[in-house]
Amino acid sequence: MYDGRNIFTKKMIDILKKDIISCIESYYKCDLSDIDLQFSYTKQEFEGDITLIIFPLLKISKKSLKETGEDLSHNIFSKIDTIKSCNLVHGFLNFVLDQKFWLQNLDKIICTYNYGFLKRKEPKLYLVEFSSPNTNKPLHLGHIRNNILGDSISRIIEANGHEVRKVQIINDRGIHICKSMVAWEKFGNKQIPSDKNMKGDHFVGHFYIMFEKQYQKEQEDLINSGCSEKEAKLEAPIMLEAKDMLLKWEQNDKHTVDLWNKMNKWVYEGFEETYKKLNICFDKNYYESETYKYGKKIVLDGLNSGVFQKEEDHSISVSLEDVGLDKKTLLRSDGTSLYITQDLGTAVLRNQDYNFFGMIYVVGNEQDYHFKVLFHILNKLNYKWSDQCHHLSYGMVDLPSGKMKSREGKVVDADDLLDDIVSRAKSTSLELGKLDDMSDDKKNDLYSLIGKGALRYHLLKIDPKKNIMFSPEDSIDFNGNTGPFIQYTFARIRSLVLKSGISNFKFKTDLNITEQEVRLIKIILKYPEVIQDSFKLLSPSLIANFIYDLVKEYNNYYQNNQILSLDDEHQVCFKVSLSDMVSRVIESGMNLLGIFVPQKM
RNA sequence: AGCCCAGUAGUUCAACUGGACAGAAUGCCGGAUUUCGGCUCCGGAGGUUGAGGGUUCGAAUCCUUCCUGGGCUACCA
Structure with missing residues (x-):
């Protein structure tokens, strides 16, 4: 379906998976193409980066879970460079990858325009x-x-x-x-x-x-x-x-x-x-x-x-019994048209x-x-x-x-709601008082951007097929999993990057980075997949929840790590580049929700 | 009556579409700032995933029977 898939990172991970699969095939001398092998990112509480579920392989190995896992880990580990080590927990084989793998992946995407977006030869x-x-x-x-x-x-x-x-x-x-x-x-x-x-x-x-x-x-x-x-x-x-x-x-x-x-x-x-x-x-x-x-x-x-x-x-009328539906009238006996009539015409x-x-x-x-x-x-x-x-x-x-x-006038009017949410963004911003050097016009634009962002995010983060219980008084928060929370994180990163004076986001790929930095890279690398899934499932909520995960991880990172004051300039450069990339994914994802993010707020 | 959708912490939502001990936010309780933006961060308590049965290595997820809520079953839109 995704004929135009051209995402390098996706490919790198795919290549790794393919390598693993062919190792298994040559070890057991079998064809795995009709077995559904599942890879996933390793859960945080276990050691590793990528996980293979080996239950489906028991049919082929005809050995116990433990023996199969051990056989495979010895075999794959020795043949693929990227894999540093692996461990077996229950039926899950966790591969620990060389940090370089993640750094190289990040390096490839860090300056790509419209990262995560697909380009197709024949757009529909x-x-x-x-x-x-x-x-x-x-x-x-x-x-x-x-x-x-x-x-x-x-x-x-x-x-x-x-x-x-x-x-x-x-x-x-x-x-x-x-x-x-x-x-x-x-x-x-x-x-x-x-x-x-x-x-x-x-x-x-x-x-x-x-x-x-x-x-x-x-x-x-x-x-x-x-x-x-x-x-x-x-x-x-x-x-x-x-x-x-x-x-x-x-x-x-x-x-x-x-x-x-x-x-x-x-x-x-x-x-x-x-x-x-x-x-x-x-x-x-x-x-x-x-x-x-x-x-x-x-x-x-x-x-x-x-x-x-x-x-x-x-x-x-039309008979739809052959597809399990009732008969449907398409035109009244007096010849006038119905809802379905005009929908067909349209x-x-x-x-x-x-x-x-x-x-x-x-x-x-x-x-x-x-x-x-x-x-x-x-x-x-x-x-x-x-x-x-x-x-x-x-x-x-x-x-x-x-x-x-609406017949009884018992509705939340769109104009009222929009005005209300913007004025609430205004009063919150004034309370915090960080915008003193901004012109009134810019301030008003900002209130509107925050308020409408809050509303859009609030409605889009929920799976479309679910009903929403909306209480106008208290359901638009500015804290937690909300639009303004994300906008704030973005603004803070922009401020950091600006202050760093760095504009060329290049870094050495043999640096030592922390586990949390690897986690951030992994989330970033998932973005293209999220864009594709949200189209496949017609669900913007996937993007909203994805951005939130990224932002939450980043805020924790920001809180617990010094960046600009480090002595090692390579580390500073890497951390700023990573932060910059996070902010670009936030901006891109929010724009897909129709929400804009401010440089300052 | 039949068909469709939903039911997950007190509340609002997640859970990679069958994978590891079901996660966040909010509210409640308790903490963090000689710091790059505190609209921030950390910890705690909080669950029989509506109920029962089944399928299998493994179920919130699939099948089945119920329960609750909503929707549709118009020569309305």
């Missing part, structure tokens, strides 16, 4: 769809998780040597926006957002909530006058008005379409501001109001070619636009089934790219008080 093009809001209300915390996941995974795909286009589908039509429109006509007094000094999306969202309140009230009145709950839901006058407006919209009624355009424009202006704050942008926006018609065409074509079928009531349209290799949909896990169905349908329609469509499914963000409910 991926589309990443995320955000995809409705236009009847502002963005909330759930959208923030979605946006930073989408943004981060896009960066990760690029780091894997591919090309990415970021797209969204804007759900700009349907009953939800009609609700806001009706409420504005009824209660809005022709006001516009600036009259109330509000962002456009908040302004429109305000009317959506007004609609729901009024709707609720009318339902209660109807029930009190003897209606059933079901009737009340359907017959409430304001709901009838909304449905009527949807119908008018579909008939292209001028007044309705003008109103629709006006209100959507307000919303887009608001979204734009929020995306800017989040540092999110898109290469192309798709609008449901434009793609749903194309979806209908796809469905009708599918009907003609016999992939879909027409029901007695004239609706069109997907095919995108492939026409971009001729992409694969597409990643960043959408919440409540739509797992929907995407399973969508991909199967695309497959039935014979689109070859359908098996390169992936759903990056993520868990909900819940509040301590329960689920967020």
Whole structure:
């Protein structure tokens, strides 16, 4: 899969593994290619660097664990220079490598540009769809998780040597926006957002909530006058008005379409501001109001070619029983389109636009089934790219008080949250008072960088598929496994390197270095693998946890070792070079999460 | 009812996808600065990995039966 793998360090370790394997093969005179031999870094509590698990070899050796281990250690040890010694603990054969091995590896990567990133001869093009809001209300915390996941995974795909286009589908039509429109006509007094000094999306969202309140009230009145709950839901006058407006919209009624355009424009202006704050942008926006018609065409074509079928009531559906799923309706009996209809249209349209290799949909896990169905349908329609469509499914963000409910206005608003987190970064920084010589502009940039870094890191360090319990008051820490903790470590290293005056990071590879320095090098050497895994598993959290491991190890190192005051200039040079490399990996990894790191904080 | 996902220290999360004594953070308790940035570091207590059974050299991880929470099973999005 990683056709363009060209990482030297990875290769060096691979070569070592290969050497070990061929030693074993020649010793037992056998072929090991169908035995799954596992190598791993040796755990810290044991002596060694690389570990081979020898249980699987017992079949071949036909000897006891102990004898097998001893046979192998005598054999391999004597044949491979890099291996200084080895020891056997239980079924684990630990190899102790010459320190030079690690120093040489570090030396090879220390000045490489974009260390860890893959370059490919033939990059593939991926589309990443995320955000995809409705236009009847502002963005909330759930959208923030979605946006930073989408943004981060896009960066990760690029780091894997591919090309990415970021797209969204804007759900700009349907009953939800009609609700806001009706409420504005009824209660809005022709006001516009600036009259109330509000962002456009908040302004429109305000009317959506007004609609729901009024709707609720009318339902209660109807029930009190003897209606059933079901009737009340359907017959409430304001709901009838909304449905009527949807119908008018579909008939292209001028007044309705003008109103629709006006209100959507307000919303887009608001979204734009929020995306800017989040540092999110898109290469192309798709609008449901434009793609749903194309979806209908796809469905009708599918009907003609016999992939879909027409029901007695004239609706069109597809049978998915052959793949273990239910029948799915694709077009209503009155010919109007459904969610899946426009998603089909959007997907095919995108492939026409971009001729992409694969597409990643960043959408919440409540739509797992929907995407399973969508991909199967695309497959039935014979689109070859359908098996390169992936759903990056993520868990909900819940509040301590329960689920967020936008209808009731019970949400953590994206703008509020961003402002709040930045102002908290500000007050913490002021308390510490280390920025006195900085201009106000720079200070404000820094607060924003710290606050948003905290938020992004907090949401990205968690495995996407897990739900997040988010309490706005206390869940954004600046200590421990957090963004600011990492940013601080970075700034401190930059300060150290600056002070050292060293800019040519070369060192002797026959130095004596400590075990902890070897540990740091090993972590650094793992970075390319982490980048690849996070793409394979579509999980930025792997990168977040990796950076944290690196930072924790480094902070311990920094605390317990003098660097600049050492007499041996070779040691100083090595330690500064190592520190510099650590800071570069931190910066690179954080950037993959869409987080920036400050030179000072 | 069926299907999908999750369940790990008080809390929030890890665990290289089957590997060594399940690790961090936070909170609690106790320590460290004649020092390159203390938003730092070190130590302690804290676990029957929801429960039972199975598979094997080895299980938080795979299979199975339950329990709990969430989601989906729309001619909603």
